[in-house]
Amino acid sequence: xxxxxxxxxLKVDFQLDDRVIHAVDGVDLRLDKNETVVLAGESGSxxxxxxLALTRILPRNARIVSGEVLLEGKNILDLEExxxxxxxxxxxxxxxxxxxxxxxxxxxxxxxxxxVIILHQDKLRKVAQVQAKKLLEAxxxxxxxxxxxxxxxxxxxxxxxxxxxxxxxxxKPGLLICDEPTTSLDVTIxxxxxxxxxxxxxxxxxxxxxxxxxxxxxxxxxxxxxxxYQGKIVEEGLTAKIFNDPQHFHTKELITAxxxxxxx
Amino acid sequence: xxxxxxxxxxxxxxVLLGVTVLSFAIINLAPGKFSTLDQAMNxxxxxxxxxxxxxxxxxxxxxxxxxxxxxxxxxxxxxGRSFSDNRLIMDKIAERLPVTVGINVLSLLFxxxxxxxxxxKAATKAGGGFDTVTTYFSFLLLAAPTFWLALLLMQFFCxxxxxxxxxxxxxxxxxxxxxxxxxxxxxxxLILPVFVSSLGGFAVISxxxxxxxxxxxxxxxxxxxxxxxxxxxxVVYKHALRNASLPIVTMIGLSIPGLLGGSVIFESIFALPGxxxxxxxxxxARDMPLIMAEVVLGAVLTMLGNxxxxxxxxxxxxxxxxx
Numbered sequence: 001x002x003x004x005x006x007x008x009x010l011k012v013d014f015q016l017d018d019r020v021i022h023a024v025d026g027v028d029l030r031l032d033k034n035e036t037v038v039l040a041g042e043s044g045s046x047x048x049x050x051x052l053a054l055t056r057i058l059p060r061n062a063r064i065v066s067g068e069v070l071l072e073g074k075n076i077l078d079l080e081e082x083x084x085x086x087x088x089x090x091x092x093x094x095x096x097x098x099x100x101x102x103x104x105x106x107x108x109x110x111x112x113x114x115x116v117i118i119l120h121q122d123k124l125r126k127v128a129q130v131q132a133k134k135l136l137e138a139x140x141x142x143x144x145x146x147x148x149x150x151x152x153x154x155x156x157x158x159x160x161x162x163x164x165x166x167x168x169x170x171x172k173p174g175l176l177i178c179d180e181p182t183t184s185l186d187v188t189i190x191x192x193x194x195x196x197x198x199x200x201x202x203x204x205x206x207x208x209x210x211x212x213x214x215x216x217x218x219x220x221x222x223x224x225x226x227x228x229y230q231g232k233i234v235e236e237g238l239t240a241k242i243f244n245d246p247q248h249f250h251t252k253e254l255i256t257a258x259x260x261x262x263x264x
Numbered sequence: 265x266x267x268x269x270x271x272x273x274x275x276x277x278x279v280l281l282g283v284t285v286l287s288f289a290i291i292n293l294a295p296g297k298f299s300t301l302d303q304a305m306n307x308x309x310x311x312x313x314x315x316x317x318x319x320x321x322x323x324x325x326x327x328x329x330x331x332x333x334x335x336x337x338x339x340x341x342x343x344g345r346s347f348s349d350n351r352l353i354m355d356k357i358a359e360r361l362p363v364t365v366g367i368n369v370l371s372l373l374f375x376x377x378x379x380x381x382x383x384x385k386a387a388t389k390a391g392g393g394f395d396t397v398t399t400y401f402s403f404l405l406l407a408a409p410t411f412w413l414a415l416l417l418m419q420f421f422c423x424x425x426x427x428x429x430x431x432x433x434x435x436x437x438x439x440x441x442x443x444x445x446x447x448x449x450x451x452x453x454l455i456l457p458v459f460v461s462s463l464g465g466f467a468v469i470s471x472x473x474x475x476x477x478x479x480x481x482x483x484x485x486x487x488x489x490x491x492x493x494x495x496x497x498x499v500v501y502k503h504a505l506r507n508a509s510l511p512i513v514t515m516i517g518l519s520i521p522g523l524l525g526g527s528v529i530f531e532s533i534f535a536l537p538g539x540x541x542x543x544x545x546x547x548x549a550r551d552m553p554l555i556m557a558e559v560v561l562g563a564v565l566t567m568l569g570n571x572x573x574x575x576x577x578x579x580x581x582x583x584x585x586x587x
Contacts (some may be wrong), residue, residue, distance in 0.1 A: 089493035104485040
């Protein structure tokens with residue numbers, strides 16, 4: 001398989017008033033083209049920060065201490081802000097946890113999708129708007145025109161997540177990073193969104209880095225799983241192997257949790 | 265929206281009535297009567313003349329009757345004649361309105377053009393050198409009384425350096441100037457007053473801008489904007505600024521009455537023929553009809569300011585809609 005992304009020894013620190021927290025402490029990851037990899041772990045284990053660090057969109061008080069993020073062999077953490085911003089949204093795109101608060105409340109859905117098309121593809125506004133409406137159709141939104149001119153607060157969470165997917169895939173990125181994209185949604189919507197993601201992945205052929213604490217999802221979609229605990233990758237392997245023969249106690253915890261929920 | 269505006273305008277009527285009743289009572293409770301102020305010490309004024317004045321302005325009637333008479337004519341925008349020079353109040357206000365409105369609009373513009381970028385810059389580089397300097401500077405401006413600063417600036421720029429005119433709205437030989445020169449002459453005279461009247465608002469707005477901008481920059485949608493690859497300028501000025509501008513819109517609405525109050529001070533200092541100066545003179549002369557007209561004007565401006573702020577909310581933030 002052809003390698004798309006390789007993360008080597010990534011370390012991210014948080015500078016608090018009186019101490020330093022090593023949120024990401026030497027993470028190594030690998031992702032092939034067209035592959036779906038799950039990064040699992042409990043809340044606070046450093047999954048989200050790892051994801052944000054890949055394109056340097058960290059919070060103000062976080063700092064990348066060391067490490068390399070190789071995108072098709074080229075270290076993108078070395079790049080100037082300007083060049084890196086050409087990669088964000090165009091080659092690496094994100095989907096976040098709560099779509100309604102991750103969409104800007106004061107701009108219409110249409111504007112927020114159109115904006116990213118104009119930015120990366122240098123298209124006229126009219127052309128970009130037509131393209132944005134096509135994207136909304138592709139994520140199975142019925143009343144495209146109504147949604148296009150709506151504001152995020154006028155739509156449901158599931159609808160906003162569809163919008164978000166359309167927005168993130170607008171420039172056909174090679175890598176889509178989903179940070180718990182269904183955690184804030186109810187189960188029926190969760191299943192719909194996952195199905196949609198899987199279908200779009202087949203159609204468009206991007207790699208998927210899926211962050212979750214829910215191993216049930218991981219079991220369904222991932223070819224490989226990384227388990228993260230306290231800022232470190234504590235276990236990695238093919239999905240079947242992780243489920244059949246977990247080594248680390250945190251992996252076992254996550255699996256038992258998922259089985260317990262299954263029994264409820 | 266139209267319905268909402270109409271409802272708000274109707275709602276202003278009782279408030280306005282309350283304002284007039286209170287101010288009418290307060291002015292009449294204040295010591296000193298117009299009929300005795302100038303005339304009592306003046307041997308040329310006969311008691312008969314005084315009585316004539318009292319009759320002419322209905323000053324012999326009881327307070328509620330006088331209020332009723334005032335209200336009846338005011339509803340038709342007839343605020344009567346000034347006690348001091350017997351001219352129509354409407355004329356006196358109309359000739360001074362442009363100066364005050366002009367200066368206040370200019371200073372508001374100046375405040376927003378300078379204070380908003382400063383607040384934004386301070387927020388994006390919070391804790392940095394620029395932030396620290398502007399923080400100290402704005403506290404200094406907030407603490408310093410405007411009239412004192414005005415006098416210092418006049419001393420420095422007008423007397424020591426001689427760069428700017430010290431007072432008035434135009435030069436003595438203004439009438440003989442060409443139109444272009446007239447515009448230039450007025451702008452020249454307005455620099456210092458506009459600057460001084462902006463200083464207070466300047467400090468307040470830049471502080472507000474900074475804090476609401478810092479809050480906006482921590483919101484989830486900012487991560488989205490960055491993840492999309494937008495340049496920092498668009499992240500800040502397109503995605504954060506509009507969300508951060510709600511408190512600023514409130515400030516505009518609230519600052520409108522303050523502007524009229526501030527005009528009283530700096531128009532007196534700079535000898536500008538505006539409403540503030542007129543108001544001050546009216547109070548000193550116990551010129552009742554003029555005082556009342558200015559109070560009504562102030563109240564109307566205050567309420568309109570609030571209405572404009574509420575309407576702008578809906579424009580800035582689509583989550584706010586009025587029914």
